[in-house]
Amino acid sequence: xxxxxxxxxxxxxxxxxxxxxxxxxxxxxxxxxxxxxxxxxxxxxxxxxxxxxxxxxxxxxxxxxxxxxxxxxxxxxxxxxxxxxxxxxxxxxxxxxxxxxxxxxxxxxxxxxxxxxxxxxxxxxxxxxxxxxxxxxxxxxxxxxxxxxxxxxxxxxxxxxxxxxxxxxxxxxxxxxxxxxxxxxxxxxxxxxxxxxxxxxxxxxxxxxxxxxxxxxxxxxxxxxxxxxxxxxxxxxxxxxxxxxxxxxxxxxxxxxxxxxxxxxxxxxxxxxxxxxxxxxxxxxxxxxxxxxxxxxxxxxxxxxxxxxxxxxxx
Amino acid sequence: xxxxxxxxxxxxxxxxxxxxxxxxxxxxxxxxxxxxxxxxxxxxxxxxxxxxxxxxxxxxxxxxxxxxxxxxxxxxxxxxxxxxxxxxxxxxxxxxxxxxxxxxxxxxxxxxxxxxxxxxxxxxxxxxxxxxxxxxxxxxxxxxxxxxxxxxxxxxxxxxxxxxxxxxxxxxxxxxxxxxxxxxxxxxxxxxxxxxxxxxxxxxxxxxxxxxxxxxxxxxxxxxxxxxxxxxxxxxxxxxxxxxxxxxxxxxxxxxxxxxxxxxxxxxxxxxxxxxxxxxxxxxxxxxxxxxxxxxxxxxxxxxxxxxxxxxxxx
Numbered sequence: 001x002x003x004x005x006x007x008x009x010x011x012x013x014x015x016x017x018x019x020x021x022x023x024x025x026x027x028x029x030x031x032x033x034x035x036x037x038x039x040x041x042x043x044x045x046x047x048x049x050x051x052x053x054x055x056x057x058x059x060x061x062x063x064x065x066x067x068x069x070x071x072x073x074x075x076x077x078x079x080x081x082x083x084x085x086x087x088x089x090x091x092x093x094x095x096x097x098x099x100x101x102x103x104x105x106x107x108x109x110x111x112x113x114x115x116x117x118x119x120x121x122x123x124x125x126x127x128x129x130x131x132x133x134x135x136x137x138x139x140x141x142x143x144x145x146x147x148x149x150x151x152x153x154x155x156x157x158x159x160x161x162x163x164x165x166x167x168x169x170x171x172x173x174x175x176x177x178x179x180x181x182x183x184x185x186x187x188x189x190x191x192x193x194x195x196x197x198x199x200x201x202x203x204x205x206x207x208x209x210x211x212x213x214x215x216x217x218x219x220x221x222x223x224x225x226x227x228x229x230x231x232x233x234x235x236x237x238x239x240x241x242x243x244x245x246x247x248x249x250x251x252x253x254x255x256x257x258x259x260x261x262x263x264x265x266x267x268x269x270x271x272x273x274x275x276x277x278x279x280x281x282x283x284x285x286x287x288x289x290x291x292x293x294x295x296x297x298x299x300x301x302x303x304x305x306x307x308x309x310x311x312x313x314x315x
Numbered sequence: 316x317x318x319x320x321x322x323x324x325x326x327x328x329x330x331x332x333x334x335x336x337x338x339x340x341x342x343x344x345x346x347x348x349x350x351x352x353x354x355x356x357x358x359x360x361x362x363x364x365x366x367x368x369x370x371x372x373x374x375x376x377x378x379x380x381x382x383x384x385x386x387x388x389x390x391x392x393x394x395x396x397x398x399x400x401x402x403x404x405x406x407x408x409x410x411x412x413x414x415x416x417x418x419x420x421x422x423x424x425x426x427x428x429x430x431x432x433x434x435x436x437x438x439x440x441x442x443x444x445x446x447x448x449x450x451x452x453x454x455x456x457x458x459x460x461x462x463x464x465x466x467x468x469x470x471x472x473x474x475x476x477x478x479x480x481x482x483x484x485x486x487x488x489x490x491x492x493x494x495x496x497x498x499x500x501x502x503x504x505x506x507x508x509x510x511x512x513x514x515x516x517x518x519x520x521x522x523x524x525x526x527x528x529x530x531x532x533x534x535x536x537x538x539x540x541x542x543x544x545x546x547x548x549x550x551x552x553x554x555x556x557x558x559x560x561x562x563x564x565x566x567x568x569x570x571x572x573x574x575x576x577x578x579x580x581x582x583x584x585x586x587x588x589x590x591x592x593x594x595x596x597x598x599x600x601x602x603x604x605x606x607x608x609x610x611x612x613x614x615x616x617x618x619x620x621x622x623x624x625x626x627x628x629x630x
Contacts, residue, residue, distance in 0.1 A: 037355035070410030243499030
């Protein structure tokens with residue numbers, strides 16, 4: 001078994017190759033060609049932490065993966081990062097462990113950012129006149145970085161609750177070459193942008209229905225567990241197309257689960273991202289539609305990005 | 316993160332300490348003090364393999380564990396052992412990985428053997444006049460070894476289908492100091508023994524109801540997944556006490572699941588092993604009862620034996 005450190009993994013991974021493999025994973029999942037056992041979850045209330053285990057095997061693949069991701073939100077005071085994670089890769093031919101990727105959570109951030117890129121490529125309006133980002137954390141940064149290959153638009157409106165976080169995000173985006181409007185009024189994001197990414201741990205809607213213009217695409221990243229929400233349920237109900245990484249998972253706890261559980265949308269109206277990527281389903285039909293993508297995170301993304309990293313590292 | 320090899324783990328683990336911790340795990344589980352997410356399972360039909368991920372956290376513990384166990388039954392021809400496995404230990408305070416135990420499956424065998432020991436200590440008749448073992452594989456050997464501290468009885472009847480396997484088992488048991496009767500008629504096991512262990516991958520009953528004498532205890536180890544069975548369902552229905560490691564799991568796919576699904580027994584009649592160990596439930600009441608224990612294997616056993624190994628290894 002080869003063991004790799006975060007530094008090795010970060011320097012070896014090719015984001016373009018990883019995105020291609022992740023897209024392939026979404027397609028395989030939509031086609032029922034992935035063994036994806038129920039996610040295992042732990043809650044550690046006394047230490048303000050949680051952990052999940054996501055495992056996946058793409059049928060026919062020579063390897064399968066077991067990913068352990070942890071979030072311990074009091075860690076910074078203890079000198080550790082809040083997020084942690086590692087992936088084990090096993091042979092699907094013999095069961096032997098092949099590799100341990102000690103990425104410390106980076107691979108989860110990266111596969112999430114690349115899923116955002118994949119969705120934007122498939123669903124963004126033909127002319128992006130402004131990018132909107134809700135949130136100023138690490139994932140909000142990585143989303144922006146990985147949107148850059150998808151669109152030439154460099155107009156950005158970023159919303160954050162915290163003034164200091166907002167200033168730091170502006171510096172970051174400015175260095176990437178964006179014209180940045182920073183705001184503490186989320187309505188500005190909707191007004192200025194037709195490609196919006198929400199990446200916060202919010203538990204209530206930040207984007208109101210009435211703010212959003214026709215022709216907008218929104219990718220909601222934040223709602224990755226029960227109780228999280230970033231969009232008005234009426235906005236979800238109003239969307240012309242809703243694309244999801246996993247129909248089952250998104251109805252359970254994704255961004256759209258609120259609208260689903262209230263009966264505002266039904267399961268049959270949801271489109272699997274993999275089906276859009278394979279051409280079996282239609283994503284955006286024209287530049288007047290409001291489209292929403294709900295990404296909750298799948299084990300097959302973890303498997304695919306890990307495979308990509310191992311392929312580079314083994315050479 | 317400390318990484319330990321199978322040889323290190325085998326030389327460090329104290330079976331008595333491990334048994335005590337595993338018993339504590341069964342009690343915590345019966346008391347609802349274990350987070351035990353749904354087991355993840357993979358099937359790899361093309362390579363005749365399967366894999367499961369069992370994770371567990373005993374509430375309040377400083378660590379939690381993720382265990383990956385694999386069985387690839389064509390491996391011997393490829394130069395690998397059929398069974399494989401490793402355990403990751405994480406801090407429940409920070410989520411950081413603490414240890415990786417690369418035991419190659421040995422810890423699963425060991426915690427299963429020790430569960431057999433724990434059950435025998437709790438449930439065997441007061442006078443063991445003969446031990447019966449059904450099966451001649453590695454687990455059948457380990458069960459016998461770990462029964463030795465429980466009873467002074469050294470009369471053994473062993474049943475196997477394969478003559479060569481039976482001969483080798485006899486040599487093994489003889490070297491341990493047993494008077495051995497080897498048989499290819501499973502009835503002899505029931506006739507000669509009042510403490511019986513079944514440890515085969517059988518998919519049909521080996522022990523018939525009418526062979527079993529009053530006062531016998533049987534621990535059924537083999538049925539650890541759907542479709543496996545070693546005991547006549549009428550024997551299960553006839554038992555005075557049925558003890559299980561997990562009521563839910565045993566009703567799903569354990570030895571007793573056939574009788575449960577046919578309506579011959581009901582869930583309310585099952586006794587959790589942990590409840591017997593803690594004194595909250597009664598196991599065997601007298602030496603005329605037939606008792607059956609069904610062990611399907613719990614993540615908390617993996618967590619407890621791994622903790623025990625790490626505690627020895629870290630010194």
